[in-house]
Amino acid sequence: GAGVSQSPRYKVAKRGQDVALRCDPISGHVSLFWYQQALGQGPEFLTYFQNEAQLDKSGLPSDRFFAERPEGSVSTLKIQRTQQEDSAVYLCASSLGAGEKLFFGSGTQLSVL
Amino acid sequence: DAKTTQPPSMDCAEGRAANLPCNHSTISGNEYVYWYRQIHSQGPQYIIHGLKNNETNEMASLIITEDRKSSTLILPHATLRDTAVYYCIVRVVYTGTASKLTFGTGTRLQVTL
Numbered sequence: 643g644a645g646v647s648q649s650p651r652y653k654v655a656k657r658g659q660d661v662a663l664r665c666d667p668i669s670g671h672v673s674l675f676w677y678q679q680a681l682g683q684g685p686e687f688l689t690y691f692q693n694e695a696q697l698d699k700s701g702l703p704s705d706r707f708f709a710e711r712p713e714g715s716v717s718t719l720k721i722q723r724t725q726q727e728d729s730a731v732y733l734c735a736s737s738l739g740a741g742e743k744l745f746f747g748s749g750t751q752l753s754v755l
Numbered sequence: 756d757a758k759t760t761q762p763p764s765m766d767c768a769e770g771r772a773a774n775l776p777c778n779h780s781t782i783s784g785n786e787y788v789y790w791y792r793q794i795h796s797q798g799p800q801y802i803i804h805g806l807k808n809n810e811t812n813e814m815a816s817l818i819i820t821e822d823r824k825s826s827t828l829i830l831p832h833a834t835l836r837d838t839a840v841y842y843c844i845v846r847v848v849y850t851g852t853a854s855k856l857t858f859g860t861g862t863r864l865q866v867t868l
Contacts, residue, residue, distance in 0.1 A: 646798070675855060684842060684858030685799065698855070733798050741848040743789075744856060746798030 646747035648734050654753045655724045663719045663750045667736030674717050675744060676709055677733040685733055691717060692740060724754045759843045764863040767837075773830040775862050777843030780824040786847050788819060789856065790828045792839040799842065799858075802828065833866045840864075 647666040655661050667674050673692055677685035678701075687701040693714035702709070706724075711717040721728055731751050735744040760778040767773040779788065787806050791799040803810055803817045805826075810817045816829040830837055842861040848854055 677858075684840075684860050685856075687855045687857065690855055735798070741854050743801045743804070744799075746800070748796070748798050 646734055646736050646745050648732075648747035648750050650750060651748065652751050652753075654755065657726060657754055658723050659754075660720065660722045661724055661752065663721075663732050663752070665717045665719070665734030665736075665747060667715065667717070667734070668745055669715075671736035671738055671745075672714075673737040673740050673742070673744075674711055675735040675737075676717070676719050677735065677746075678703075679731040679733055679749070681730075688719070688732075721752075724752075726754050728752060729754045759845060759859055761841070761843050761859065761862045763860065764865070766865050766867060767830075767833045769834055769866055769868055770832055773833040773837065773864060773866070775828040775830075775841050775843075775864065776825065777828070778825045779843070779845050782823050782845050783847070786845045788817065788823075788826050789844045789846050790815070790817065791842045791844065791856070791858075792837075793842070793861070794836075794839045802841075804846075833864075835866050835868070838864060838866045 649664045675690050676688040679685040689709045690698040691711040694711050706722045708720045731749040733749045735746040737744045787804050789804040790802040793799045803815050805817045819826045840861040840863050842858050844856050
């Protein structure tokens with residue numbers, strides 16, 4: 643596609659529910675990043691993939707957060723037993739290689755009630 | 756990655772040049788200066804980056820001081836569509852390894868009529 647695509651655009655979840663957020667990177671992009679952005683703040687790094695390998699997951703806030711990219715293309719960020727503090731915009735970005743500029747999607751806005 | 760300091764907000768009249776400063780006094784020799792912007796409800800968008808020389812592209816110019824401790828992003832003729840949060844980021848760039856972006860809180864630029 644022309645850019646990074648994320649779905650759904652908006653997600654409302656009840657506290658305790660599991661959610662899955664999808665990211666379709668730009669075709670051929672090796673690197674994929676997930677970020678979390680709270681209201682009024684800059685994006686915060688969650689995790690990074692190079693192809694299917696998750697090379698850095700230092701930003702995941704708890705073991706309720708899990709990300710995968712099994713075939714080195716589409717990625718899914720899963721949040722188990724959602725809490726109100728998980729409410730944020732989740733941004734996905736991809737780049738041609740590790741040191742290249744990042745292209746971001748429009749994000750998924752998650753609201754946990 | 757080195758920390759950056761930016762003013763929280765700035766105003767600019769449409770058609771005038773917008774000059775956005777950034778301080779990165781602890782930058783290392785192998786760190787680049789990157790600028791991204793985020794328009795409301797969108798993901799961050801790459802603008803420009805540089806190491807030590809001034810850079811120009813179709814969007815903006817980047818002026819880096821000789822000691823590399825500060826830089827200025829210049830939008831030569833600001834329009835209402837340039838209203839956004841502008842992030843200055845310093846980033847180590849390697850090939851073949853993860854190189855995430857670490858965002859601060861940025862400068863909110865308001866372009867007015």
